[in-house]
Amino acid sequence: MNLGSFTDDNARTRFLDLYERLFQQLWPEPVKAEDVPTTFGPTRVHRAGRDRGRPIVLLSGAGGNSLMWHRYIRPLGEHHPIVAVDTIGEAGASVQEAPVQDGRDGAKWLDEVLAGLNVDAAHVVGCSYGGWLAMNHEIHTPGRIATLVLLDPAGFALPGPRFYGWALAGALAGLAPRALRPRLARLVANGTILETEIMSLIPAAARYRRRLPNALVFSDDELRTLRTRSLCLLAARSALHRSRTTAERVTRLVPAAQVEIVPRTGHALPMDRPDLVVERILDFVSEEDD
Template identity: 35%
Template sequence: MPKIGRFKSDEAREHFMHAYDTMAAQWPVSSTDIDVETSFGTTYVRRSGSGTGVPILLLPGISGNGQVWSPFIEGLCRDRVVYTPDVIGWAGRSTQTAPLHDGADMARWMVELLDGLGEERIHLAGNSMGAWISMNTAVHHSDRLASVTLFEPGGATFARPRASVLLKFLVMGIRPTPERLRKFNKWMMPGYEHTDEEFAMIVAGLKYRMGVPWERTITDDELARVAAPLLVLFGAETITNDPEIQAARVRTHIPSAEIEIQPGIGHDLLWANPEQVIPRFLDFVDTHDQART
């Protein structure tokens, strides 16, 4: 049965928000806070940067929030507006009031978010499970997207995830302790170690009951409906799924997609190789930009 995301107690929420605010205070550029009302609740969004190009909107990986983009935001918002929302149904400043049943609901949430921000079109980019949300938006509402970029798409986006990944998530979900979480993060992102402030926020987020549906593999018919320009970046050493299998499926159903498998890098693609990933992303965005009126 679909759930509504919430903290397990008021104390848990206060503990998380203290850690969240500590991270938020370290945001390296000036920004504006925005609350957008949607059918699924209130979505908190941070607006950074300025410029006349089509804005970028970034979605984090599972249970993440807008703070994860802090290491990259300065370069990303140099020439245009960048929105970094807290995904509704995950721990953050957004407040969920209605359940999200499936990918179509996630896409509907995204469109309502764009309407509330007053943006007709955006460049949408997502990391890990944020890539799955991005793809569902492209399936149902390509007309609202100037482009779509997927950073290391989640294990189920284009193919069934590996059994070992599902087992790790199951074990982590049953007994989520800080020690288990450190080991899990090291397994998922071997090239990156969280700062003390980041880890404190992640641990505090364990007391949040998520309200976002689990990934369902995008079907062939759905892939064929994607009309927005698509860039997919995989890490060759990722443990979430076989990047070659995923890439082949995308090429079959979206021949226009640009796909790269970067050697020597795993699921921590953005954090392990930002000097290549960020410029590649921005070049793609510039290529498919459309001046705002």
Template identity: 30%
Template sequence: MSARTAPSHPPRLAPFLAGYDALLARWPVPVEPLTVRTAHGTTRINACGPADGHPLVLLHGGGATSTMWYANAGAWAAAGHRVLAIDLIGDPGRSVHDGTPLGDVPGMLGWIDAVLDELGVRTADFCAHSYGGWIALEYTLHAPTRVSRLALLDPTLCFSGYRPGYLLRALPLFLPHRTPARARSYLDWEAAGASPTDPDWRELYALGYADFPASPVITGPRPTPARLHTLTTPLLALYAEHSRAHDPHRTAEATRHSLPQATVATIPGASHHNLPMTAAPAVNQHVLDFLTPPCP
């Protein structure tokens, strides 16, 4: 079900929204903007690909917006998937958190249930990045029958913790008097030594960080080994060679140890934040190979 009118945003968000639309215009396929209403507010979904294709739900990282999939969605849609890129509610983007608070992890998972229900999606593949990866893994553990395959791109707090240095560097992002310069500095530090971050997305992230109305971040602990051992959904985990969020090689090994049946790979040249963009050819192919396994 899609709403006929778009939700409103404060006028001060005009530069952010213009940047959002400009980055969405770079998607190489026609995009159908959908909005659905839940108890928590209005959720924006950027959809593309054949309407009768198997749904592929995309969850972005914190502050990244669904426009971050500009280098990926076209390839996956061209392969026949119905791509549904969701703006996380309460996060920068075109979703509007004007309903009840999410409150906690069950509230976040219930919101995803409601969005899929409104879209008429009973079962979908999921692909998610960073913080979105943690949400997607928690959702798969919560509703395993609704997730047919799960692809995680440098997921955080799934199989290992953060590096202490990363947390120290990220701490100023949560302090008052937010400025775009603070967000740019953080992204540039994290990408040092890796492929450059797309300047348009970098600026959109910075504007969203500084100006978007903040909702409490819903988070929680890593899934316990006992919970992970209950996971039967096929899983792909791709790690960025130069990720500063965690040690990518140790995290890859932890993933293999926790889920021996998982497909795990490390992608060269990418940092944590820019993995889906700068390493798009490799990421796209890994995900397609995973979503469409060879016939027996």
């Protein structure tokens, strides 16, 4: 079957051991981990923050998991319940048991996660591929998302040489001596390489076989169906798409969306400008909750 999995049991054990150690090291306490049953397999979520209020649900980008949000948990959790999700089919603690064939399947998976959490109106924050999944949810199975925050989302251009070159440059920069990494991070527009602990997970994650559909480009008709109040933050130096072209298209086709191009940022926008992103999220969702 076309399922994401580790290459063997040893690879899975090695990854999960390091994964749990990093959680204990990076995430503020308390955090509650639980598995939500879905058609596609048990999905690991991590709860933190306040006990009451409308939750903020965090969806990582391709190759990522809940750990990427460790800098966001405390400032967001002071105001809202937080739910960080390990996307099914990615290297994390979720276990894929059925194939995700396309965006409609991705939408169904996310809807089942939200239903399993008893969430009827969540603030969903999606980074890159996570943004693509969230938009698919609103296209195919709307109703459980109150607001949508998209952080340099996929779905507006197919990855090309520019994107793969950016990813390769980031990987190589991550191998440089630590003292050089801040300068290299600015040069390649990728703040992820400054996340030393997260970068340490990459060798173990490399033994995970990812089996998820490509983030296909949304058609104009699909984008016109988006009715949820949305905030779209685009990286000025994104290697995935042309930010100005994408901003114009979203503004024209999605009247419910606010669009901002964030200067001096690359596709790793949440890592490049975490303070700005936290501020934008809280300001945006507070308007819905007031």
